[in-house]
Every structure is written in structure tokens, then in C-alpha cells.
Amino acid sequence: MYKVLVGEYIDDEAIAGLQEARDVKVDVKVGISREEILDIIGEYDALIVRSVIKVDKELLDKAKNLKIVGRAGNGTDNINIPEATAHGVIVANTPDSNTVSACEIAIGLMLASARNIVAANNFIKSGKWEREIFVGSEMFEKTLGIIGLGRIGGLVATRMKAFGMKLVAYDPYISDERFKRYGCEKAKTLDELLEKADVITIHTPKTKETVDMINAENIHKLKDGVRLVNAARGGLFNEEAVAEGLRSGKIASFGYDVHTVEPRSECILYEFENAITTPHIGATTYEAQRNVGTQVVKQVLNGLRGEIVETAVNLPAIGREEFLIVKPFINLAEKLGKIYFQIEKTPITNVVLNYYGEIAEQETALVDSTAIKGILEPVLKEEVNYINSKPLAEKRGINISINKKEHKYKNYSSAIEFVITNEEGKKIYVVGTIGMNNEERIISIKNHDVDMAISDNMIYLGNEDVPGVIGAVGATLGKEKINIATMNVGRRENSAIMLLTVDSEVGRKSLKELRGLSQIKWAHYLDLTI
Numbered sequence: 001m002y003k004v005l006v007g008e009y010i011d012d013e014a015i016a017g018l019q020e021a022r023d024v025k026v027d028v029k030v031g032i033s034r035e036e037i038l039d040i041i042g043e044y045d046a047l048i049v050r051s052v053i054k055v056d057k058e059l060l061d062k063a064k065n066l067k068i069v070g071r072a073g074n075g076t077d078n079i080n081i082p083e084a085t086a087h088g089v090i091v092a093n094t095p096d097s098n099t100v101s102a103c104e105i106a107i108g109l110m111l112a113s114a115r116n117i118v119a120a121n122n123f124i125k126s127g128k129w130e131r132e133i134f135v136g137s138e139m140f141e142k143t144l145g146i147i148g149l150g151r152i153g154g155l156v157a158t159r160m161k162a163f164g165m166k167l168v169a170y171d172p173y174i175s176d177e178r179f180k181r182y183g184c185e186k187a188k189t190l191d192e193l194l195e196k197a198d199v200i201t202i203h204t205p206k207t208k209e210t211v212d213m214i215n216a217e218n219i220h221k222l223k224d225g226v227r228l229v230n231a232a233r234g235g236l237f238n239e240e241a242v243a244e245g246l247r248s249g250k251i252a253s254f255g256y257d258v259h260t261v262e263p264r265s266e267c268i269l270y271e272f273e274n275a276i277t278t279p280h281i282g283a284t285t286y287e288a289q290r291n292v293g294t295q296v297v298k299q300v301l302n303g304l305r306g307e308i309v310e311t312a313v314n315l316p317a318i319g320r321e322e323f324l325i326v327k328p329f330i331n332l333a334e335k336l337g338k339i340y341f342q343i344e345k346t347p348i349t350n351v352v353l354n355y356y357g358e359i360a361e362q363e364t365a366l367v368d369s370t371a372i373k374g375i376l377e378p379v380l381k382e383e384v385n386y387i388n389s390k391p392l393a394e395k396r397g398i399n400i401s402i403n404k405k406e407h408k409y410k411n412y413s414s415a416i417e418f419v420i421t422n423e424e425g426k427k428i429y430v431v432g433t434i435g436m437n438n439e440e441r442i443i444s445i446k447n448h449d450v451d452m453a454i455s456d457n458m459i460y461l462g463n464e465d466v467p468g469v470i471g472a473v474g475a476t477l478g479k480e481k482i483n484i485a486t487m488n489v490g491r492r493e494n495s496a497i498m499l500l501t502v503d504s505e506v507g508r509k510s511l512k513e514l515r516g517l518s519q520i521k522w523a524h525y526l527d528l529t530i
């Protein structure tokens with residue numbers, strides 16, 4: 001039974017989804033104190049957070065059973081990712097699930113602050129009526145500067161284009177094509193954007209580069225009467241500098257959802273009527289919370305069950321399309337990796353993974369990790385996952401190298417070759433491919449060419465290359481009530497092997513019977529279930 005701690009509010013349906021899982025016990029402790037979480041985290045296999053709980057080294061050191069942290073949302077700046085990786089903990093967020101809500105709050109703050117909606121609302125409810133003091137500005141034909149043209153920046157661009165705004169964006173990490181796609185003029189420098197924009201909205205993560213993007217030094221570069229919006233992360237615009245700009249009139253308004261300190265009850269900006277704010281509610285919509293909740297539960301269950309966690313942030317970033325190409329190879333690699341310790345017992349010193357053909361042109365880091373996971377998992381007591389498999393192998397003195405090579409298995413569009421060297425200096429080769437309909441196939445084992453679909457239950461035999469072996473093996477398995485699904489033979493000068501797929505598990509007694517046949521030199525059952 002996996003224990004999951006939900007430490008911040010997530011959607012009720014998502015909690016119900018967790019509770020329905022038979023292998024999970026859920027504790028919901030929304031608003032849990034720091035002291036309590038440090039006390040109890042050692043019991044849990046998974047932790048679900050939003051942006052409040054700090055998942056730092058202190059917490060991770062105490063989280064002895066933790067396998068995955070699910071971030072029900074986008075930003076992960078409350079989680080120490082390198083530490084999580086060092087602890088073998090997967091961190092997964094839900095990057096696409098709340099972007100529309102975040103975009104809409106940015107636009108809401110932009111319009112509300114430009115039209116004095118909050119001040120006018122407060123004014124009228126205090127029993128007064130005036131109109132002239134609430135003169136605002138239109139967005140039509142103004143220039144909107146977007147810092148960070150990622151998911152949310154892109155959504156804002158599309159929508160504000162419809163308002164008739166001219167768009168200029170600053171994002172040094174994206175292609176020119178993306179600027180074109182969103183109809184944005186590319187600002188080559190931040191200064192260029194600061195100088196051109198009538199309204200500026202920021203949609204970057206919080207990094208060393210993005211903190212204080214508007215600060216005391218560069219505020220004079222802004223247009224007089226500029227309007228600012230921050231629905232990304234607190235501190236991207238320096239609060240003191242913005243307060244100074246609001247005081248001097250340089251900045252006409254500031255709409256912000258995110259704060260340098262959260263939660264907070266005081267802020268230098270609260271005195272300004274034209275600075276309107278919300279308590280980080282960008283993702284607080286029914287739709288976003290439903291999406292985020294469903295997505296985080298899916299990722300956490302996958303992580304606990306050893307399945308692929310598509311949105312893991314401490315794995316190499318891989319696009320959806322690329323992921324779909326690589327995905328079948330991920331399972332294939334794990335299965336091929338499992339073969340070694342089922343046919344050999346000597347410890348490994350070296351693993352070389354060679355990629356050939358189309359797969360060699362892809363980002364294979366996920367495949368590398370699962371290949372190593374496949375090798376180690378059957379023999380290690382510790383939990384092995386995609387995150388910790390390589391560090392665990394290195395800790396055990398196993399040298400790993402990955403190569404993308406010119407194609408040598410030309411009959412196949414792609415191939416993965418394992419070359420495993422053990423302490424006796426023996427080299428074991430296992431090669432596989434993905435065939436039609438994403439079928440996992442083994443195409444060579446210990447230098448014997450075979451070509452057969454992998455199944456969960458396989459038998460690998462070494463035999464004399466003499467007449468009658470196939471019949472003897474068939475009869476023996478028949479006696480043991482084991483049905484043979486397929487059979488493949490591989491022969492070389494002095495040796496022959498047989499690889500069989502069978503419909504059921506093969507017990508010790510059946511293996512003993514096979515080994516007792518005079519023509520059989522050795523027999524192994526390969527359990528390749530994952």
C-alpha cells in the first residue's frame with residue numbers, strides 16, 4: 001500500500017480518484033504546519049503540494065520513503081529540484097493544466113487596473129458617486145510588451161491581439177518562428193521592450209535572470225504612464241521600484257497576483273489605489289483545479305507504480321511528439337535490461353548502450369534511464385526508478401556509456417544494443433527493436449541472431465545443434481502443461497540457442513526437466529514483466 005500525503009488543497013474529484021486506487025492510502029492534511037510535515041513525511045511514498053509547502057533538503061532528508069512529489073500546478077520554485085533528484089525523488093508538475101486561468105487573470109488585472117475597476121467599485125460602495133476621477137485607458141492600438149512568450153505568454157498574445165493591441169515580446173530562449181506564430185515583434189533586448197511598451201506583462205519562471213526584471217536601475221527606461229502586470233511569480237518586478245514608479249506617476253497602474261512574500265498581510269504597494277492585487281489566485285478556477293487535480297493524481301499514481309511520469313521535471317525536457325516516438329523504446333529497454341541477471345550471475349562493471357537508426361536521432365535520456373532501471377531492479381533492494389537508476393549504478397561502480405552510432409542492424413529502422421561487461425571480463429550482447437504496431441522485438445542475444453516478439457514469459461535455452469531437440473523441448477513443456485506460443489532458433493559455428501515465448505510462468509520443476517534433456521546445455525526462464 002502506498003501512502004500519499006496531500007498537503008495543500010486540491011480538487012475533491014482528484015482526491016476521490018486517489019482514494020479509489022486500491023494500492024493507495026491517502027491522508028489529506030490541507031494547511032499542514034512545517035513542524036508536522038517534517039515529523040510525518042518519513043511515512044509517505046508521495047506528497048502532493050501546490051506553491052506553499054517548501055520541499056527543501058531538510059524535508060527530503062526526512063522523507064525516507066518518498067518516491068514522488070506531485071506539484072498540482074505549474075511553478076516548481078517551492079521545490080528544490082536538484083536535491084529531489086539527488087534523493088531519487090521524481091518531481092512532476094501539471095504544466096498545461098492551469099495556463100488558461102493564469103492567462104485570464106493576467107488580462108483581468110490588466111483591464112481592471114487600466115479602468116480603475118477596483119477603486120471605482122470601492123468608491124461607489126462607500127455611498128459616493130463620481131465619474132471623472134476614474135478616467136482610464138483603452139488597450140486598443142496600445143503596444144503590449146510580453147516578457148516570456150511560453151505557454152501563458154502565448155495565450156495572452158493571442159487574446160490581446162483580438163483587442164487590437166500591437167505586440168512586442170522579449171524571450172531569448174525561443175525560436176523566431178514562435179514570435180511569428182504569435183504575431184509578436186521580437187525585442188532583441190529587454191531594454192527594447194521596456195522602451196516600446198505601453199503595457200507590460202511578464203510570464204517567465206522565477207530564475208536568477210528574471211528576478212527584479214524591472215528595478216530601480218532600469219525603471220527610467222519605461223514609457224511615462226506605463227501599465228504593469230505580474231501574474232507569474234512575486235519579485236519579478238521589484239516591489240520597491242514599482243512603488244517608487246507609482247508614487248512618481250511613471251507607472252500608471254500595476255496589477256499583480258503574485259507576491260515577493262506569500263502569504264503576506266503587509267506590502268509597500270498596498271497604499272496605492274492604482275496597484276490592484278489578488279492573493280495568488282491565478283489558478284483558482286473550477287476548471288484549472290479540476291485539470292490540475294486529475295493530472296497530478298495521474299502522475300503520482302504512475303510514479304508510484306513505476307510507470308512513465310510524463311511531466312516529471314527532473315527528467316530531460318522532451319516534447320510531446322518526441323515523447324511519442326521514444327515511448328515504445330522506454331519499455332523495450334527496460335525489458336532488455338532485465339535479461340542480464342536472469343542469464344548471468346556475475347556482477348557488472350560496465351554497460352554500453354548503443355543506439356542505431358531512427359532512435360539514435362532522438363533524445364534518449366529516458367530510454368537510457370529505464371535500460372539501467374531494468375538491469376538493476378531485479379537485484380537491488382532499494383527502489384529503482386527513472387530518476388535514480390543512473391546514480392545508483394554509478395554508486396555500485398558500474399560504468400555507463402551511451403553511444404549513437406551509424407546503423408549496423410540495417411534490416412531494422414532502429415535498434416538498441418546492450419553490451420554488458422561483467423567482473424570476469426565477459427561481454428554479453430542483447431539487441432532489440434520496435435517492429436510493426438509498436439511490437440517489442442528481440443533481434444540478437446549473446447551474438448545469436450533471432451527475431452521474435454518479446455512476451456512476458458520467455459525461455460532461453462542453449463542446445464546441441466542436433467536433430468530432435470525441438471521435439472524434445474516441445475514434449476517436455478507439453479508434459480508440464482506449458483503452451484509454446486512461438487519458437488526461434490539461433491545458430492553459430494559451435495553453438496545453438498532457442499528462444500521461446502510461452503503462455504504461462506515457468507516454474508523451477510519445469511526448468512529442471514528441460515535441463516535434464518541430454519541435448520540441452522542450459523535453460524533460463526526470462527520473466528520480462530514490468
Ligand SMILES: NC(=O)c1ccc[n+]([C@@H]2O[C@H](COP(=O)([O-])OP(=O)(O)OC[C@H]3O[C@@H](n4cnc5c(N)ncnc54)[C@H](O)[C@@H]3O)[C@@H](O)[C@H]2O)c1
Pocket residue numbers: 074075076095098099102147148149150151152153170171172173174203204205206207209210231232233257258280281282283284
Ligand atoms: N498566477 C498563477 O496562479 C500562475 C498560474 C500558472 C503559472 N504561473 C506562472 O506563470 C509563469 C509562466 O508559466 P508558463 O507555463 O507560461 O511557462 P513556460 O515555461 O511555458 O514559459 C516561460 C517562458 O519564459 C521564457 N523565459 C525564461 N527566462 C527568460 C528570461 N530571462 N527572459 C525572457 N524570457 C524568459 C522561456 O523561454 C519561456 O518561453 C511561471 O512563472 C508560472 O509559475 C502563475
Ligand SMILES: O=C(O)[C@H](O)COP(=O)(O)O
Pocket residue numbers: 050051052072073074075076098232280281282283284
Ligand atoms: O504555478 C502555478 O501553477 C500557479 O502559480 C498556481 O499556484 P497554486 O497552485 O499555488 O495556486
